[in-house]
Amino acid sequence: MQFSFRRVRSIASYVASIALMATVLSNSLLAQEAAVKSENLLVKTWNALGAMYAIIFLIMSIILVALVVRSILAVQKNNFLPDDLIQGVDASLNENNAQAAVELIRADESFLGQVLTAGLGKLQKGKDAAIEAMQIAGESETMRVEHLLSYLALIGNIAPMVGLLGTVQGMVESFGQIAGSETTPKPSELAGGIEKALYTTLFGLFLAIPAITIYNILRNRVQRYIMNTGNQSEEILEKFQSFVKSQS
Numbered sequence: 001m002q003f004s005f006r007r008v009r010s011i012a013s014y015v016a017s018i019a020l021m022a023t024v025l026s027n028s029l030l031a032q033e034a035a036v037k038s039e040n041l042l043v044k045t046w047n048a049l050g051a052m053y054a055i056i057f058l059i060m061s062i063i064l065v066a067l068v069v070r071s072i073l074a075v076q077k078n079n080f081l082p083d084d085l086i087q088g089v090d091a092s093l094n095e096n097n098a099q100a101a102v103e104l105i106r107a108d109e110s111f112l113g114q115v116l117t118a119g120l121g122k123l124q125k126g127k128d129a130a131i132e133a134m135q136i137a138g139e140s141e142t143m144r145v146e147h148l149l150s151y152l153a154l155i156g157n158i159a160p161m162v163g164l165l166g167t168v169q170g171m172v173e174s175f176g177q178i179a180g181s182e183t184t185p186k187p188s189e190l191a192g193g194i195e196k197a198l199y200t201t202l203f204g205l206f207l208a209i210p211a212i213t214i215y216n217i218l219r220n221r222v223q224r225y226i227m228n229t230g231n232q233s234e235e236i237l238e239k240f241q242s243f244v245k246s247q248s
């Protein structure tokens with residue numbers, strides 16, 4: 001019995017080793033097969049698009065990612081309505097220290113800081129002159145932000161046009177095969193142009209849809225921040241005006 005038990009245990013260990021080796025080998029083969037498929041898909045996509053369109057879409061993709069990151073960083077609340085500035089101005093005015101509040105505003109580079117700096121510079125000429133100065137500064141800052149976001153819209157508009165150009169070119173190539181052949185061409189001879197037409201349209205939409213979506217989301221956020229900044233700047237301007245009146 002003792003000999004049989006050892007023999008069974010030895011056989012079981014041998015079988016387990018074989019099973020483990022088979023599992024490792026199958027996983028390795030599956031990984032290699034997936035890598036080959038991935039490589040084939042990349043090569044197929046490159047060949048379908050053609051070198052020119054592949055490079056164009058690659059460059060547009062890199063530019064789009066960079067623009068999205070830059071726009072998201074630019075459209076932050078602290079760049080429009082920084083809480084530190086509002087709280088600091090209120091605290092300084094409550095302490096009857098208007099000079100400190102003015103210095104805080106002039107040192108701040110946010111949307112609110114630029115608007116208030118323009119308004120305070122004209123406050124001595126009256127409230128109407130100060131509000132007009134703030135409106136001019138606000139329009140200038142708004143144009144700067146919208147100019148940045150407009151590049152997203154540009155990518156969203158150009159990408160489908162590039163895709164459409166590839167579509168037309170691919171269909172022209174396919175119909176050229178038909179027109180130049182005395183007999184009915186094989187489907188494989190027409191597949192190249194049709195594949196280019198479909199792939200360029202696909203990649204154009206892949207770029208355009210997120211670009212336009214992100215542009216509209218960020219633009220709506222900017223409009224909301226601008227409206228809140230206008231209201232907040234008028235409130236702070238009235239506080240300065242009340243402070244000046246109380247000191248006179």
